Structures are given as structure tokens and as C-alpha cells.
Amino acid sequence: MTSRDSGHLFRQVYEYILTGIERGEWKAHHKLPSIRQLADQFQIHRLTVFRAYQMLKQDGKAYVKEKAGYYVSPGDPKEEAPEYAGSRPIAASVLLKNDLSEIQRLPVVYQFSQALIDPNLLPNLYLSEYVKKVFDTYPKLMGSYSPVEGDEELRQVLCRYLAKHSRIQLTEGEMLITTGATQAIDLLSRTFIRPLDVILVERPTYSAALDNFRQQGCRILPVEIHPDGYDLERVEMLMKQFKPRFFYMNPTFHNPTGYTVPSSQRKRLVELAEEYRCLLIEDDAFHEMYFEEPPPQPLFSYDSEGWVVYLRSFSKYMAPGLRICAVAGRRSVIEPLVTAKSLTDNGTPLVNQKIFLHYFESARMQQHLDKLRIALQIRKDIMEEELAAAGWNWVSPKGGLNLWVHLPKTIDMKALLAESIRQSVSFVPGAICDPLMEMQSSLRLCYSFVNEGQLREGIKRLVNIAHLSP
Amino acid sequence: MTSRDSGHLFRQVYEYILTGIERGEWKAHHKLPSIRQLADQFQIHRLTVFRAYQMLKQDGKAYVKEKAGYYVSPGDPKEEAPEYAGSRPIAASVLLKNDLSEIQRLPVVYQFSQALIDPNLLPNLYLSEYVKKVFDTYPKLMGSYSPVEGDEELRQVLCRYLAKHSRIQLTEGEMLITTGATQAIDLLSRTFIRPLDVILVERPTYSAALDNFRQQGCRILPVEIHPDGYDLERVEMLMKQFKPRFFYMNPTFHNPTGYTVPSSQRKRLVELAEEYRCLLIEDDAFHEMYFEEPPPQPLFSYDSEGWVVYLRSFSKYMAPGLRICAVAGRRSVIEPLVTAKSLTDNGTPLVNQKIFLHYFESARMQQHLDKLRIALQIRKDIMEEELAAAGWNWVSPKGGLNLWVHLPKTIDMKALLAESIRQSVSFVPGAICDPLMEMQSSLRLCYSFVNEGQLREGIKRLVNIAHLSP
Incomplete structure (x- = not known):
């Protein structure tokens, strides 16, 4: 790991211990876990833990007793923001931010x-007129919950659309509807990351995704994205050495750079994913937003072994207020996501799905x-x-x-x-x-x-x- | 802790190790952490860890080397479901279920x-007619995102409603709109629980909440609910001894029992929460669904120090398909929840909030x-x-x-x-x-x-x- 990577890692160990202290898990003048213990627990180098402890010492959060280890410094109550002084519920992660x-x-x-x-630029008026028709078609729409995985009719329509326009073959059982791509990223993050797992992300990348992954406390390794794609040798080296859980990528009109990973790299990336068992999360938010010609086929269209999961936000360019995103993947990926979705909000509102569906199918679209x-x-x-x-x-x-x-x-x-x-x-x-x-x-x-x-x-x-x- | 409680706890340690093995964090024939290490790490009794290891041994997941500790058994590939055999992304938690x-x-x-x-029993037709008016009022509704914390107009209306009907005084900055109560519970769970934290829940309780808390890997201690409320001495003992992060409760027409915690206990519970710094999560889903007379005032109405957070699902009895829930609490609680919400879905769809708002305000409601x-x-x-x-x-x-x-x-x-x-x-x-x-x-x-x-x-x-x- 480069010094940069371990720099990121040591910060996470720092946050881990600091949160524990803030929440009273380790009290003033009590002994903190030894460097060896933490290094074993997280399977990281002892020097990384040592750096975190040095930093805690510098910041006055911990002190050293000769030959006995690190101890919690007594807290300074003045440091608390006055309005919360000493009595507020403490959020679980100090990394929680956006x-x-x-x-x-x-x-x-x-x-x-x-x-x-x-x-x-959106067909607001047309859509508003349209809504009335949708409620005529489904008079009990307001009173009905959606299936957790999403409205069946909508999933069928989107599967047909992907087959026709993006050469993607799948059945509605291989699709989950989420409330926007943000939720899809969140579900994937919660389902597949545990603290200190390694993941790959592009550098630069979508910052809200980054904040989400950070919150899970994972180790984030960057893959530079260039106008002509990634350095595939580096991607392979990272996959081989660090066994990342997944690679979150946005290979088409990439956010924020606008770069597109060329076709020639796409197939190879899927092979690497299979070989190193690294899930590729392909966020294809801007697929339809091209200027001269359509973008290359999604990586997902090359996947046969279930190592790509495909996020396609459909409402962005039509009715973003509806927040409709489709997550497509093999059953082995979709099943745990559906369970996570049931625990998260038990299904995207049906109203939104049905309004979206009928407009999406119209010639007007x-x-x-x-x-x-x-x-x-x-x-x-x-x-x-x-x-x-x-x-x-x-x-x-x-x-x-x-x-x-x-x-x-x-x-x-x-x-x-x-x-x-x-x-x-x-x-x-x-x-x-x-x-x-x-x-x-x-x-x-x-x-x-x-x-x-x-x-x-x-x-x-x-x-x-x-x-x-x- | 009673033997029952530690029974629950030992299962969590079991799951913790099993997940690690499944995910290859500890490989076949490698040494697992010692009993002492895990007991220290999770601050639990060594016997509890011992029980977990015994169980892993019985299940053929681990074996013992005399005087050297526990080792990972070589996996049996036949145990994998055939369609996934040996190559599927592994979800982070085997506890993930609903x-x-x-x-x-x-x-x-x-x-x-x-x-x-x-x-x-719901006013579907009336609502459907109504929707058209809403779109006339907000022609760009389909194209607009909601603020993360929820539509301001809606929060103002709900604050006024709570002031009038439930003696709850708060400003719109103390309220967050979520996509149903399920999402509110999920946000609270993610914001305030870390693995092996202690929380209190009623026994019995809402099973989807239970599944959510379990997924966070916390230690769940039960508080029996009776037709006349809780045993407050036991609640105090649990708060004192285990310092739970929160007590998730549904004190009004309780799900599943229908019991209501009497007024006399409500004030005392808020005092206990303040004294032991245990957040009370008051889920008040059925508040309006009374038969003869309205229920007692919410616990939240007694709270002055910010130790109660109040969940009120409003759409359930009107337009459940819209999925509108309000979370009310002091700023110290609402602020981290808004951040968590921004990472989760970046705001409940505005369409749903505006449709709900206009009907909610009508005399018809x-x-x-x-x-x-x-x-x-x-x-x-x-x-x-x-x-x-x-x-x-x-x-x-x-x-x-x-x-x-x-x-x-x-x-x-x-x-x-x-x-x-x-x-x-x-x-x-x-x-x-x-x-x-x-x-x-x-x-x-x-x-x-x-x-x-x-x-x-x-x-x-x-x-x-x-x-x-x-």
C-alpha cells in the first residue's frame, strides 16, 4: 500500500478510537486496546495503528504510560458545543457527513x-396532465404499497427497454427499483461493505457516493480515470493485492470529469472482476445524455457470471422529482439488496413508479x-x-x-x-x-x-x- | 445479564465470526482471535465468547488445537447453494433478513x-381528483427535488398540527420528513447504533424494527410491555447497568399488543431517559387510530432536554401509498439524522409531500x-x-x-x-x-x-x- 493509502487508513483507526472515547466505551484513564490487538483485529500493519495513537496523543485524546500502553485522557467539557454541553445523544460515526x-x-x-x-427543459405540463390519467387507471394507487422490489409492470417495461436499447438481457426478478441512485448506492454499500473492507473508486468520483462509503468505515483505494479510461494494470494489481469488495465506477460520461471508458477496456474489466471476485458497481446515470452518438455498451452487457451490478437512474432526465432508479444484477446480488431495501423503507412509493411508468412508455418520451x-x-x-x-x-x-x-x-x-x-x-x-x-x-x-x-x-x-x- | 440475554449475545458473536470466515477474513486452518481478545474487544464475558466458539465447533466451522486456540475448518463447497457455488459477492451480514x-x-x-x-376505507377517488389541483399549484413539481429535511411548507403545517392536537411545541427545524416510519427507524438505527451497543426494545415489538436493529449487530435487551405499561424499576435497572443507546418504544396502541402505557409512567420515563442519557424513540404510528377517546399525550410532550425523538407516520390512515412520516426531535438529534438522510436518498420525493400536504390541510381529512x-x-x-x-x-x-x-x-x-x-x-x-x-x-x-x-x-x-x- 502506498503511503497515501495507509494515510487514509490510519485516519480511520483514529476515528474508530475517538468515537469509542466520545461514546464512553473507553473512559478517562482507562487502558485502550494495545497496538497489537488493533492490528490483529483489523488485519492492518502495526505502524498504522501506531500512527493513529500518535495522532490521538497529539490531539490530547490519549496519553502514554511507560511500558503499559495508551490510556484515555480526561475529556475537556469546554470542547463540547455549548448548546449540547455534556448531554446529547452521540451519533455513531464522526465520519457522518455529506x-x-x-x-x-x-x-x-x-x-x-x-x-x-x-x-x-422538462415536460412538466404534459406530465401534470398525464398524472390524472394514471389515477384513473389505478384508482386505489394512493392506498397501495409497492412490492419491496418495485412494481412488476414497471420492471417488465424497463427490462424490455434495456434489452432493446442497451443489449442487456434480464428478467424482472433481476431488477430492483430504488428511490433514486443515491439509495441504490447506499443499499449496495450497506450490503457489501464491512468496516475496514477495501473498495475501489475512481479518482475523482461522485462525492456523495464517497461520503456514503466513508461512513461505512471502509478502506478506499483510488483508481485514476483519464480521458482514455483506467490504467488496467494498476486495476489488476489493486484487485489482486487488496481483494476489494467492489469497484464503484461511473464509466460513461463520468461524474465529475465527463470521460468515457472505451469499449476495449470494458470487456477486460468484466474479466478482471470475475477473476478477482470484485463486484463492479456500474453507475450509468448519464447514459441517455449524449450529444453526437450513443455511448459504448454498458459493462453489464458483457457480464455472464454475476460480477457486475448496473445502476440506471431513469427519472433524472424526465421527472427527477419522482426519484426512480433501476438496479439490475444477477439474483445473487439482487436478493440481499431486496432484503436491505425491505429494512430501509420497505419499497419505493407506488405512486411514483406508476406515474413514471406511463410517461416512460409514451411516444412523447x-x-x-x-x-x-x-x-x-x-x-x-x-x-x-x-x-x-x-x-x-x-x-x-x-x-x-x-x-x-x-x-x-x-x-x-x-x-x-x-x-x-x-x-x-x-x-x-x-x-x-x-x-x-x-x-x-x-x-x-x-x-x-x-x-x-x-x-x-x-x-x-x-x-x-x-x-x-x- | 440474565442467561437469556447472554444467549442472544453469544449468537451475535457466533454470527460475527461466521461472517468473517465466509468472507475469507479468516481462512481455512488459520487461527481465530482468542477468547480473551474477543471478550476485550466487545467488552463481554469470556464465557459468552466460549459458547460462541463451542457452537462454531459443533457446526463444523472451527476446530480446536490443544493449548493453541480455535482454527478455521476447511469449508465444504457442497454447502453453498449450487447456483452460487464458490463465486458470489457475499453480503456483509448473515443477519440480514426481514x-x-x-x-x-x-x-x-x-x-x-x-x-x-x-x-x-380510504378517500381514493377524492384524492385522485385532488392530485390534479396540486399539479396546477406547483407546475414544476415533477422536476424538483425536495430539501433533504423535507418540504418546508409541509413541516410548518405538521408542526402547527402537533401543537394543536398533541401539545407538542416545535419549529420546522426540529422535524425531518422520511419515506415512511420504516425509513425513520432505519436512520435512527444507523445514526445511533454501533455493533454490540446495547439498546432496549419492548417485548414483544414491531418485528421489522427488530430485524433492522439486529442487522446493526447490537445487543438487544427486552422490556416486557403489559396492559398497564412497563416495570419501571426494571427499566431503570437496565438503563443504569447497561447504558443503552436508546429505548425503541411504541407506547400508544402498541404494535403488536395494542396496550397503551399510562400517563403516569410517561413523565417518569422521560426523567429516566434524561438521568441515564438513553434516547427514547417514541414510535406513535397509531396515535389517531383510537376508538372511544384520544390516547394520553406523547412522551415527547414531556421532553425538554432532547432525550425523546418522536416518529409519527401520517400517511398510514389517509394515503399510505405516499409514505410520509415525520420525525420530531431537538436539533442535536435531527441534525445527524438529516445528514444520514442525505446519504440515504437525499430527500423524500417532493411529489409525495405536496400531494399529502394539500389533502392533510383540507376539512375533508x-x-x-x-x-x-x-x-x-x-x-x-x-x-x-x-x-x-x-x-x-x-x-x-x-x-x-x-x-x-x-x-x-x-x-x-x-x-x-x-x-x-x-x-x-x-x-x-x-x-x-x-x-x-x-x-x-x-x-x-x-x-x-x-x-x-x-x-x-x-x-x-x-x-x-x-x-x-x-
Whole structure:
């Protein structure tokens, strides 16, 4: 493992012990587990545990008794936020956070941080009229629960659609409907990760997924994604050496970079997954959002042994408010996910599934998609035009909703974000998309949410702020 | 800890090691952690670990080397289900299951297992007409995401409602909207439990909650619930001795028994929670489903220090298909839950919240509720009439949707369930509601889902099957 990887790992051991202390599992002046014990327990190197203890010592959380080991320092009650002082239920994980969600909750005019489609580009009126018909068809829709795995009619329709458009053959028993892709990622994360398991993720990657995986306390190893895909030798080395539970990937119009992993690599990745028994989680959120030509076939279409699970968010480009995502995979993967789903919310609301289904099947849907692709390309072109003048760098994507922009290294990203938000411009700073929390000079700009006029104006503002900053 | 409690605990240690073996963390013929190590790690008695190892030995999963400890037995590949043989992604927890959901997925005519309200008793037509108006009011509803914590307008309305009807004062910042109570329980479970934490639950309790808590790998201590409430001395002893993270309770028309914890105990329970820093999770799903008079005030209304979190499922009696539940609590509890929610699904669909909101505010809603209470009481009376003839025992509830029935001990519950399902009658066997997995002579019958005629016919069948069985 590189020093970077073990750096990430030692932080997790640090958090593990700190949480235990905060929650009173180890009390003031009591002995903490020995370095050997923790190293055995987590099957990690003793030096990694040693580093965590050194850090705890530095932070005043633990102290050393000569030849006896580490002990819990008495807590400083002043450190607690005053409103909770000394008496609040303590959340189980200090890692529990969601950076992206926090940025996106800020109200701004020039919203470039949310990878969402402008509601004005969606068939809202048509859909609203449509809804009435759906309730006529299913008069007891409001009173009915969905099966845990999702509405059967909807799963059949989506299976047919995938067979026709993406060369994916599956039956409805191999599909689970979730409330958006976020929930699908969460279910996979909970079902397949235990603390200190190893997983692979792209670098950079979707930050909300990253926050979710971190919360499970796993060891996250990065796989760099480039305009022409991954370094497959490195992927193989990582799979061989670390036996990761899964590789979470977004190989088509990748979020945040927009890169697409080429066909030639896809088949090989499935072979590697089979050989090293590493589940590939293929998040294909932007599959339909291409500009010139459709993307290569999903990795899932090459899978015969059940080592790929395929996430396809369908409502994003049609009615995102409905939150409909399909998870496709072999029974061995889908079965435990259905159980996890039953424990999580016992099924996505049927109302949402039926409204979605009937629109999805209509002729209108393909027309809408065609128009939407053109509208998105126009917005992308405008954003690129404005950025080109600033001398910033990016690789122009062939689909998706984002540009991944590299700034001159002299620009302080934290200051840029703070000033931009003050001036009502938001973006996603690269560091939160990076499993190593670096990438200080990159940022993600979403071109699909605000209209053309605001796009120009907002990017002009952003460029100005960046170039005025010291 | 009583022998029963430690029995439950030893099974968890057993599962912990077995999962590790299944996942290859400890390989064939490798040494397992010592009894002392595990006892230290989990802060449990060595005898408990010893029992777990004995069980693993019996089951052929581990073997002993004299004076050297326990080792992993070589696996038997024939034990794997053939379709997965040797190559499937392994779910993180072998405890992952949901008994209730499995029974409820069986298609039967006489559905007494789902605590749901008959869709025919719900204002479906009115609601369907209504939906159109909602979409006129919010034309971009389909294209919009909800804030993570829930729609602000909805939270304001629900806060006003709770202030008026349940003497609960709170602001919308102290409320989170979830996709049903199941999700609320899941978020609380994930936010506040770590493996081997202690929690308290009622005995019996809601089995889906139990399955969720088990999945977190916590130690579950039971608190018996009686027609007149809990044994508060025992509650205090448990809180004092085991420092549970929380007490999950359903004190009003309790599921499955229908019992209601009296006012006199409620205030005291909140004091105990404060004193021993044990969060009370008050699940108040059936609050509005009373027959003669409204139930006592929620425990939450006595809370001033933030040790009660209140779950109120609102859509159950109106439009269960919408899945709207409110979680109310002080900021110290709600804040980490909002973060967990953002990682889970990033917000309950806005469509569902807005449809619910507008109906909830209408005058029609209270009329519907009044009529529904009468309809439910009639069904309860019919079920009781049919059961009275059979000589079975139960305490007649003053609200809720279920009867908790005690059968003669001679009846074999497993055989009864199997034969009942064969004859299209379903119920919930007591054992799955029991944290100790006993209660073999009790069952839960829901009277709210099937109509009067089917109720009579179904109960006659059930009684017949029971009395014909050997």
C-alpha cells in the first residue's frame, strides 16, 4: 500500500478510537486496546495503528504510560458545543457527513453545483396532465404499497427497454427499483461493505457516493480515470493485492470529469472482476445524455457470471422529482439488496413508479429526449465559450451534465468558493470528489441547471472572481 | 445479564465470526482471535465468547488445537447453494433478513398479517381528483427535488398540527420528513447504533424494527410491555447497568399488543431517559387510530432536554401509498439524522409531500378520520366476536389495528402458520415480534385490511385449522 493509502487508513483507526472515547466505551484513564490487538483485529500493519495513537496523543485524546500502553485522557467539557454541553445523544460515526449536500443547500442564483436538469427543459405540463390519467387507471394507487422490489409492470417495461436499447438481457426478478441512485448506492454499500473492507473508486468520483462509503468505515483505494479510461494494470494489481469488495465506477460520461471508458477496456474489466471476485458497481446515470452518438455498451452487457451490478437512474432526465432508479444484477446480488431495501423503507412509493411508468412508455418520451440532448449541448457550448476566454483547461465531454475544469495552481480554491457563494455562484470544489481529498486546482461546473443567459453571466462572474483573487 | 440475554449475545458473536470466515477474513486452518481478545474487544464475558466458539465447533466451522486456540475448518463447497457455488459477492451480514416482509409477500385472501388499512376505507377517488389541483399549484413539481429535511411548507403545517392536537411545541427545524416510519427507524438505527451497543426494545415489538436493529449487530435487551405499561424499576435497572443507546418504544396502541402505557409512567420515563442519557424513540404510528377517546399525550410532550425523538407516520390512515412520516426531535438529534438522510436518498420525493400536504390541510381529512375510526372499531368487534367462541385470549385494545392473541400452548405455531397460508389465511407469529424469539403461543391478527365478510370467514378458517391440528 502506498503511503497515501495507509494515510487514509490510519485516519480511520483514529476515528474508530475517538468515537469509542466520545461514546464512553473507553473512559478517562482507562487502558485502550494495545497496538497489537488493533492490528490483529483489523488485519492492518502495526505502524498504522501506531500512527493513529500518535495522532490521538497529539490531539490530547490519549496519553502514554511507560511500558503499559495508551490510556484515555480526561475529556475537556469546554470542547463540547455549548448548546449540547455534556448531554446529547452521540451519533455513531464522526465520519457522518455529506459535503456535496451541504454546498447544494446554499441558495444561489448561478447554480453550477447541482448536476440536475433545468426544470424548464422538462415536460412538466404534459406530465401534470398525464398524472390524472394514471389515477384513473389505478384508482386505489394512493392506498397501495409497492412490492419491496418495485412494481412488476414497471420492471417488465424497463427490462424490455434495456434489452432493446442497451443489449442487456434480464428478467424482472433481476431488477430492483430504488428511490433514486443515491439509495441504490447506499443499499449496495450497506450490503457489501464491512468496516475496514477495501473498495475501489475512481479518482475523482461522485462525492456523495464517497461520503456514503466513508461512513461505512471502509478502506478506499483510488483508481485514476483519464480521458482514455483506467490504467488496467494498476486495476489488476489493486484487485489482486487488496481483494476489494467492489469497484464503484461511473464509466460513461463520468461524474465529475465527463470521460468515457472505451469499449476495449470494458470487456477486460468484466474479466478482471470475475477473476478477482470484485463486484463492479456500474453507475450509468448519464447514459441517455449524449450529444453526437450513443455511448459504448454498458459493462453489464458483457457480464455472464454475476460480477457486475448496473445502476440506471431513469427519472433524472424526465421527472427527477419522482426519484426512480433501476438496479439490475444477477439474483445473487439482487436478493440481499431486496432484503436491505425491505429494512430501509420497505419499497419505493407506488405512486411514483406508476406515474413514471406511463410517461416512460409514451411516444412523447423519445421526442423529449431528442430535444433535451440538443438543449444540453447548447448549454455546454455556451459554458465552454465563456471558459475558453479565461485560459482554463478541461476536456470537452461527449455527454453528461458537467465540465471538469482545471485552474491555475496559484488560485486558492477555498477562497474562490467562499467569494463565489457570496456573489451567488456555486460549484463543486475538486477536493470533495477526490478520495484522497486533494485535487485543489479542479472544480466541477454543471451546465444543465441554469438557462443560457444566467450561464454566461454566472461564468463571467466566476472567472472574474478567480482572476481578481490574490 | 440474565442467561437469556447472554444467549442472544453469544449468537451475535457466533454470527460475527461466521461472517468473517465466509468472507475469507479468516481462512481455512488459520487461527481465530482468542477468547480473551474477543471478550476485550466487545467488552463481554469470556464465557459468552466460549459458547460462541463451542457452537462454531459443533457446526463444523472451527476446530480446536490443544493449548493453541480455535482454527478455521476447511469449508465444504457442497454447502453453498449450487447456483452460487464458490463465486458470489457475499453480503456483509448473515443477519440480514426481514421475517415480516417475507410473510407479507405471500399472496392470500384473508390477509391478517399486514397492519394496513383496507384501501376501500380510504378517500381514493377524492384524492385522485385532488392530485390534479396540486399539479396546477406547483407546475414544476415533477422536476424538483425536495430539501433533504423535507418540504418546508409541509413541516410548518405538521408542526402547527402537533401543537394543536398533541401539545407538542416545535419549529420546522426540529422535524425531518422520511419515506415512511420504516425509513425513520432505519436512520435512527444507523445514526445511533454501533455493533454490540446495547439498546432496549419492548417485548414483544414491531418485528421489522427488530430485524433492522439486529442487522446493526447490537445487543438487544427486552422490556416486557403489559396492559398497564412497563416495570419501571426494571427499566431503570437496565438503563443504569447497561447504558443503552436508546429505548425503541411504541407506547400508544402498541404494535403488536395494542396496550397503551399510562400517563403516569410517561413523565417518569422521560426523567429516566434524561438521568441515564438513553434516547427514547417514541414510535406513535397509531396515535389517531383510537376508538372511544384520544390516547394520553406523547412522551415527547414531556421532553425538554432532547432525550425523546418522536416518529409519527401520517400517511398510514389517509394515503399510505405516499409514505410520509415525520420525525420530531431537538436539533442535536435531527441534525445527524438529516445528514444520514442525505446519504440515504437525499430527500423524500417532493411529489409525495405536496400531494399529502394539500389533502392533510383540507376539512375533508378530519371527516375521513372520524368515519375511519368507526369502521375500524366495527371490524375489531367482528374479529373479537369470532375469536370469543374459540376460547382464545387477548386484551381488547382501545385503538390501533391489531389483536394480540394467546393460543392454548398445545398448538404448534409453525404448523398452524403453514396450514393457514395453504388455506389463504395469513397472520404474524408471535416469535418474530419477540426479541428473545420465543412467544410461541401468541400471534398478531390485523383487523383493518380485509372487509367484514372476509374477516368473519377468515377467522372461522383460522380457528378451525388451529382446533383440527394435532
